[in-house]
Amino acid sequence: MIQTTLSFLASSPVLVLFLLIGIGMAFGHVKVKSVSLGAAAVLFVAIALSAWGEAYGIHIRVPHELGIFGLAVFTFAIGIYSGPNFFNTFKSAGGPVAAMMVALTAGALVAFYGGKYVFNLTTAQAMGVFAGATTNTPTLAAVGKASGDAANATVGYSITYLFGVIGMLAFTLLALRVSAGDKDKPSAIGNRTVRVERQDEPALEELYKLVDGRVTFSRIRRGEVGPIMRPKLDDRVFAGDLVTVVGPLEDINLITQKLGHDSSLSLIADRRWLDFRRITVSDPKVAGRTIGSLNLNELFSASISRVRRGDVDMVANPKLILQQGDRVRVVAPTGQMKEVSKFFGDSSRGLTDLNPIALGLGMAFGILIGEAPILTPTGATFSIGSAAGTLLVGLVFGRLGRIGRVVTAIPYTTCMVLSEFGLLIFLAQAGTNAGGQIANAFTGGVWWKMAVLGVVVTTTVGALLFILMRALFHMGGTRLSGVIGGTQTQPAVLAFANNRTSADPRVALGYAMVYPVAMVLKIMLGQIFGGM
Numbered sequence: 001m002i003q004t005t006l007s008f009l010a011s012s013p014v015l016v017l018f019l020l021i022g023i024g025m026a027f028g029h030v031k032v033k034s035v036s037l038g039a040a041a042v043l044f045v046a047i048a049l050s051a052w053g054e055a056y057g058i059h060i061r062v063p064h065e066l067g068i069f070g071l072a073v074f075t076f077a078i079g080i081y082s083g084p085n086f087f088n089t090f091k092s093a094g095g096p097v098a099a100m101m102v103a104l105t106a107g108a109l110v111a112f113y114g115g116k117y118v119f120n121l122t123t124a125q126a127m128g129v130f131a132g133a134t135t136n137t138p139t140l141a142a143v144g145k146a147s148g149d150a151a152n153a154t155v156g157y158s159i160t161y162l163f164g165v166i167g168m169l170a171f172t173l174l175a176l177r178v179s180a181g182d183k184d185k186p187s188a189i190g191n192r193t194v195r196v197e198r199q200d201e202p203a204l205e206e207l208y209k210l211v212d213g214r215v216t217f218s219r220i221r222r223g224e225v226g227p228i229m230r231p232k233l234d235d236r237v238f239a240g241d242l243v244t245v246v247g248p249l250e251d252i253n254l255i256t257q258k259l260g261h262d263s264s265l266s267l268i269a270d271r272r273w274l275d276f277r278r279i280t281v282s283d284p285k286v287a288g289r290t291i292g293s294l295n296l297n298e299l300f301s302a303s304i305s306r307v308r309r310g311d312v313d314m315v316a317n318p319k320l321i322l323q324q325g326d327r328v329r330v331v332a333p334t335g336q337m338k339e340v341s342k343f344f345g346d347s348s349r350g351l352t353d354l355n356p357i358a359l360g361l362g363m364a365f366g367i368l369i370g371e372a373p374i375l376t377p378t379g380a381t382f383s384i385g386s387a388a389g390t391l392l393v394g395l396v397f398g399r400l401g402r403i404g405r406v407v408t409a410i411p412y413t414t415c416m417v418l419s420e421f422g423l424l425i426f427l428a429q430a431g432t433n434a435g436g437q438i439a440n441a442f443t444g445g446v447w448w449k450m451a452v453l454g455v456v457v458t459t460t461v462g463a464l465l466f467i468l469m470r471a472l473f474h475m476g477g478t479r480l481s482g483v484i485g486g487t488q489t490q491p492a493v494l495a496f497a498n499n500r501t502s503a504d505p506r507v508a509l510g511y512a513m514v515y516p517v518a519m520v521l522k523i524m525l526g527q528i529f530g531g532m
Contacts, residue, residue: 006058009049017062020046020428038499039423040492043165046431054436061436062429070425072370072386074491075515076363077419079394080410081310082505082512084321086395093513096473100487100514101521103464107134107457108525112532114456119449121156124149127530128156129450131522133457135164135490137430138385138519139526146530153530159447160454161434167455168488169496171462172481176500178470179477189306189313191218192252193267196241197260204243205233207255215247215255216316218305218331219267219274228273230303230331242267246305247315275334278308281326282345282353288402288409292318300340302332310412312505321401324353325411352417355410359418362397362408366390387489388519395512416503423491461487482510487518 009016024042046062053060079086108130115126124147131140131153140157144150204217220231221242237243243259244267245252256262268276281287286294296302304316308327314320322328332340370389373381397408410418465484469475475483478501485493485507497507 003056003058006053006056006060010053010058010060013062013066016049016060016432017066017425017428020049020062020431021424024428025424039420039427039495040165040169042424042427043431043434043492046428047162047435050432050435052435059436061432062425064429064433067426067429067433068386070422070427070429071491072363072367072390073422074419074426075387075391075422076359076366076394077410077415077422078494078508078512079391079396080358080362080398081412081415081419082508083395083398083409084323084401086509086512087399096469096475096483097514097517099468099472100465100483100518103461103468104134104487104518104521105525106464107461108529110460111453111457112529115453119446119453121446121449121453122149122152123147123530123532124152125156125446125450126453127526128153129160129454130457130529131526132157132160133164133167133454134461134522135161135168135488136519136522138383139522142523142526143530146527155447156450156454158434159442159450160457163451163454164458164488165490165492167458168462168484168490168493171466172484172493172497173500175466175477175480175484176497177477179481179501188249189247189315190249190252191244191246191268191305192256193219193242193244193263193265194256195260195263195265196237196239196243198237198258199239201236201238202259203234203236204231207258208233210258211247211251211254213317214251214315215245216303216305217243218246218276218303219244221267224265228267228270230274230297230301244268271334273334274331275337276305276329276331277337277341278327278329279341279344279346280348281322281324281328282347282349283343284324284407286344287322287324288400288407289322290318291316291320291322296330296332296340299343300332300336302330302336302340304328305331310416310503310505321399321409323401323409323411324355324407325413352414353411354414355407357406358397358408358410362393363390366393369393384516384520384523388516391512392516420495423495427492427495476506478504479506479510482507482512483514484510486511486513486515489515489519489522 020042024045027045028038028041050060111126111130115121115129124143127143128140131143140153144153147153217231219228221228223240242263242265245255291304306316306329307314307320330340366389367386369392370386371383373383375381401409465487469480469483481497482494485497494511501507
């Protein structure tokens, strides 16, 4: 009965895929002391099923091509929604990226010299351990090609892969335990009506520059009973004026101190002259454009005070690129609000639009880039892989927003669905592949040496990452959890961190910041040490 069932599953890979997703996520939602595996459980259930089949001589696999498809979709979606902030973050990320490179290089040195001189392993076995301990299949391919012994490299990879995931999940959990005091936590966005006491009649632009443009001034009233108007940055304020400020609370507090004091009156509550409404950006003609380029003031005498993307509120900055699915808070004359809503579209379709042009062309370009051969100084070639290629294209597409008339961004909600679905497909495929290899790996007599070395390598990389990022750069634990997943190039670690933080955007930013460099570096380390 068992063999018949396993044989049936082996002949139905699509059925296996969805069974693994369903059963794996059922286990993934189980919490032990508030800790759950989330999507990573799919990987472990897939390993168990595949290993069980191998015990009966039955090969249960999810096709390799499906795994590539899932991982490419996952990384493309990660790139799209990380792109708007990634390039600004990357400008100041040289230090953390260098520290990540130090951690990975140290792991490769431990694997190579520890394997050869402590455990008497071959080069292929030692560097296969490095590939498994850092959970990177392209590195395994590079090691197998450089060493000429792909079989032994695969054994080392298979034995150490599982702890490579579990060990980094532990470091991720450690990072998230210290995340309560994160200094890089996004400030809460609020609003306040301020009564002006200053007598020197300052321009609002002076206060705007004081906080580096992190606030907007949405309303102004001259005196107690006058009409409420939308202010301009070159407007001056006089003693007795009321001004509504929108932005991070600490910036609001600073401006309040500079201008006067909190007012008991709320200009927002008085909607006779100006109204406000949250409007969904669903019109493709608006998506991909900056707020400043919309000319809302000239068209409707309107302005945007804040933007909500997913579950995150952002102050409306003239340079901020809008995406389909964004919900903008618009302040406009009461009689103009209907026209403003029509301008943005205000349809729920904007939340879930797939944008197949951007998805299709972006994925195609990413795969082409990822599979393109890159020449090394030794004369050998390697490719960064479809995952890294689609991530890079996704980051660019997300940052640009549109190219001419073509919108390159995808709504946040759609990105979340795509990334999770792609991730689950990849984890199911990776798990069935690893489970089959693990069953064969333990037949050799040196498996325990590889296992011990793998633990040491994973621990070395994880510990160095944690120590360097916290001690040298004072990186918050939430962002660090994403850096750990990106350094490990392991989607299961990212999924775990997202699950624990309710998809905090700092996790994805940390992941995207180091992932491309980590992918290329691991391949090169495998190529260099594998050929020694």
